Amino acid sequence: MKNSALFQNWGRFKKGMDPESIQLAFANHLEYSLSKDQYTATLRDMYTSLALSIRDRLVERWIRTQEVYYEQDVKRVYYLSAEYLMGRVMTNNLINLGMYEQTVEAMNAVHVDFKSILEQEPDMGLGNGGLGRLAACFLDSMATLSIPAYGYGIRYEFGIFDQEIRGLEQVECPENWLQYGNPWEIARPEKTQRVRFQGRVEHVRQPDGSIRAEWVDTNDVIGVAYDTPINGYANETTNTLRLWSARASKEFDLEYFQHGDYMKAVEEKNRSETISKVLYPNDQVYQGRELRLKQQYFFVSCSIQDIIRRxxxxxxxxxxxAAKNAIHMNDTHPSLAVAELMRLLVDEYNLAWEKAWEITTKTCAYTNHTLLAEALEKWQVSMFENLLPRPLEIIYEINKRFLRQVSLRYPENPDKMKQLSLIGEGEEKRVRMAHLAIVGSHSVNGVAALHSRLLMERELNHFYQMFPERFNNKTNGVTPRRWLAAANPGLARLISSTIGEGWVTDLFQLEKLAEKASNQGFIEQWRDVKQENKEDFAALVRDMTGEIINPESIFDFQVKRIHEYKRQTLNILHVVYRWLSLKRGEARDYAPRTFFFGGKAAPGYYMAKLIIKFICHVADMINKDPQTNDLLKVIFLPNYRVSLAERIFPASDVSEQISTAGYEASGTSNMKFAMNGALTVGTADGANVEIREAVGDDNIFIFGLNAEEAAELGPRYNARDYLGDQVLEHVLSHISRGLFNPEDPALFHPLSDMLLGRDKYLNLADFHAYVQCQEQVDALYKDQMEWTKKCILNVARMGFFSSDRTISEYNKDIWKAEPVTVTRGEGKTPDAQGGGDCGGDQ
Structure with missing residues (x-):
């Protein structure tokens, strides 16, 4: 069929990149895929038809890419992540395909509002925050750099919840992103994997005298593959994101149904499909923790089986x-990959333990994303025994052999056994998932220079002493295709018209902008772009919240997950401090400023939800004050997500990156803000340290304690030592006596008690340095020429923070996969009977 005249005649319709071909494909899908015409088609229908038209243009590249990978028997990178915050993909796909302008022209010609179509696409919100957004950036960079790579994860039916603000507090609503289907994915019902749970393990003697473990009487779940194409920028490479959906091994029990027990007839189906139902079930209860463990093993087992099959x-x-596969574990969620690869090699393929372990450790690598001890997952052994008896046996055997190494290395230090063991002792034994990932990997990396250093010196020091050669740093980056070219087209056009388009794949070329930083004409053009973005965002805020904001004010943003260590509390304390200073008539030379907050609190995280409630109560009062609202406004942006972030970063003036030093692993919003010309107000934490090194001390606002000072102060910290400011004392007093919630004066007592008690995040210790830093921002903003110069220099020096650079380092130092140039042409797909798939193994 591929060489037939019929196929060739369809070529232009399926692959043409000109406006006329796009229109033809769009109309065809509207009529034949959706059975709609110009009179009955809705905007959503038009979005779906256009998405299918774009996907058509990816499919040939997609199939050919997989054919080339088989033909050349390449080494492949497998990126295992529980989160993928892909956001909307239409604009990104169009830019990478080089057909964005043609598509806009095609839609305009048939009187279809392209922007309205874009708004129909739901965010693919299969993640919680930076971890998932980083994974999405990495997929983009791997394809752009022509690295043979696959992403693996879970196709959650309900992603990160939709956040509404009702009664000045967060309310969580289901986020049903699949309600109208997903035109970008292709279901692979023939691509299934069986995953075992529960049951028991029998150890059976074989004819040769060896003992083989058999995991029997299991309750099985079927994983069904759904594939999404990930295309590189301006090349032919199209890689695959494969997400697994859980299905029952036995869909329906007719006997129960015939006897009238209709619920029992579908009980197994419902229980099985719960696994991929929702992202991160609440782990405050046992059932939620159990479901999270099942999710992790489910997607890991599906993925490892699929890797072996391929x-x-x-x-x-x-x-x-090991020479043909690199398996990378994005945080501890996929760390069961170590145990599952061992199980399959030993139990299913009869490899000797030593051979299987050599393969596993040479194949697997692990990225740590946290400095928070509570974020290093530890699962109850009793839960493991019930759900995963054979993987637990594997983990025990790994631990036994590893502890022999430890005892040989440290014969005079028995404490090392406890510190390094994969099984944590205590009231209840727990499996330490980070320990499993480290022991089973040949590489362990942090995600910023400071983070990696602190891992080696503090959190993972015992392992660093044991395996110093395994530890390395890979500072995070973000893709400039999504976060500059797509999100900020006005600035992207200005940059390209000034230095050319090479920066899109070589972000270091932005350095050429530095020579324009003092050019008055260029500065004015830059300011025009920023002002247009701010006016657009002000209109969006009016539509979202009803608030009217001044686009001439400083747009100051802190948008990220709500967590105590990220210190949204410090930010809102300063806002109240500023408001009271204005009310007292103190001669502070404040510039008009709009403070924006955005982010979701985990449903079970009481203090984070209280912080959101406090921000909303403060905003409700301050925004109604006629004395100050020309100088000060506070906006909480509901339902922060990727598509909203794409509007925020281009409009930003100030980026708040104010975590307690030594707690933030890296951060990536700091990079996105700076890449779009915002100036950073931040602590010397995470990647802020490297951003300061890149942009220079004069072009960033760094304040407060550094990581060593914060660690030293923590044990002896007394919040009351840092008062001594009448306005600050009034701020805390107003919170305690209920100024912002007179109907329930005690509502925010937990917040004031935390601030004045054992506050491990040292808010008051950094408060006055933060106030002084913000006053420097006010002073600089009044000199718009100097302000804009610093913004330009920030963008010019963002080359290091491209995810292309990050992925190049991962590949050079860890994965060692050869980039593969994919060209159009004929190829032979591996025969499906031999283990490949029709369509080049998508």
């Missing part, structure tokens, strides 16, 4: 497995 298409044994 490898065996071209290989008859496992001698080349």
């Amino acid at each position: 490898y065996l298409v071209n290989h008859d044994d496992f001698d080349q497995f």
Whole structure:
């Protein structure tokens, strides 16, 4: 069929990039895929038809990419992540395909509002925050750099919840992103994997005298693959994001149904499909923790089985497995990959333990994303015994052999055994998932220079002493295609017209902008772009919240997950301090400023939800004050997500990155803000340290304690030592006596008690330095020429913070996969009977 005249005649319709071909494809899908015409089609129908038209243009590249990978028997990178915050993908796909302008022209010609179509796409919100957004950036960079790569995760039916603000507090609503289907994905019902749970393990003696473990009487779940194409920028590479959806191994019990027990007839189906129902169920209860563990094993087991299946298409044994595969664990959620790869190699493919372990450790690598001890997952052994008896046996065996190494290395230090063991002792034994990932990997990396140093010196020091060669740093980056070219087209056009378009794939070329930073004409053009973005955002805020804001004011943003260590509390304390100073008539030379907050609190995180409530109560009072609202406004932006972030970063003047030093692993919003010309107000934490090194001390506002000072102060910190300011004392007094909630004066007592008690995040210790820093911002903003110069220099020096650079380092130092140039042409797909798939193994 591929060489037939019929196929060739359809070529222009399916692959043409000109406006006429796009119109033809759009009309065809509207009529034949959706059975709609110009009179009955809704905006959502038009979005779906256009998405299918764009996907058509990806499919040939997609199939050819997989064919090339098989033909050349390449080494493949498998990125395992529980989160993928992909956001909306239409604009990104159009930019990477080089057909954005043609598509806008095509839609305009048929009188379809392209912007309205874009708004129909739901965010693919399969993540909670930076971890998932980083994974999305990495997929984009791997494809752009032509690295043979696959993402693996879970196709959550309900992603991160939709956040509404009702009664001045967060209310969580289901986020049903699949309500109208997903035109970008292709279901692979023939691509299934069986995942075992519960049951028991029998150890059976084989004819040769060896003992083989058999995991029997299990309750099985089927994983069904759904694939999304990930195309590179301006090349032919199209990689795959494969997400697994859970299905029951037995869909329906007719016997129960015939006897009238209709609920029992579908009980197994409902129980199984719960696994991929929702992102991060509440783990405050046992059932929620159990479901999270099932989710992690489910997607890991599906993925490892799929990796082995694909490898065996071209290989008859496992001698080349580590040379042909790199499995990367994005945080601890996929760390069961170590145990599952061992289980499959030993139990299913009869490899000797030593051989299987050598393969596993050479294949697996682990990225740590946290400095918070509570974020390093530890699962109850009793839960493991019930759900995953055979993987638990594997983990015990790994631990036994590892502790022998430890005892040989440290014969005079028995405490090392406890510190390094994969099983944590205590009131209840727990499996330490980070320990499993470290022991089973050949590489362990942090995500910023400071973070990696603190891991080696503090949190993971015992492992660093044991395996110093495994530890390295890979500072995070973000993709300039999404976060500058797509999100900020006005600035992207100005940059391209000034220095050319090479920066899109080589962000270091932005350095050429530095020579324009003092050019008055260029500065005025830059300011025009920023002002237009701010006016657009002000209109969006009016539509979202009803608030009228001044686009001439400083747009000051803190948008990220709500967490005590990120210190939204410090920010809102300063806002109240500023408001009271204005009310007292103190001669503070404040510039008009709008403070924006955005972010979601985990449903079970009481203090985070209280912080949101406090911000909303403060905003409700301050925004109604006629004495100050020309100089000060506070906006909480509901339902912060990728598509909203794409509007925020281009409009930003100030980026708040104010975590307690030594707590933020890296951050990526700090990079996105700076890449769009915002100036950073931040602590010397995470990647802020490297941003300061890149942009220079004069072009960033760094304040407060550094990581060493914060760690030293913590044990002896007394919040009351840092008062001594009448206005600050009034701020805390007003919170305590209920100024912002007179109907319930005690509502925010937990917040004031935390601030004046054992506040591990040292808010008051950094408060006065933060106030002084913000006054420097006010002073600088009044000199718009100097302010804009610093903004330009920030963008000019963002080259290091491209995810292309990050992925290049991962590949050079860890994965060692050769980039593969994919060209159009004929290829032979591996035979499906041999383990490959029709369509080049999508």
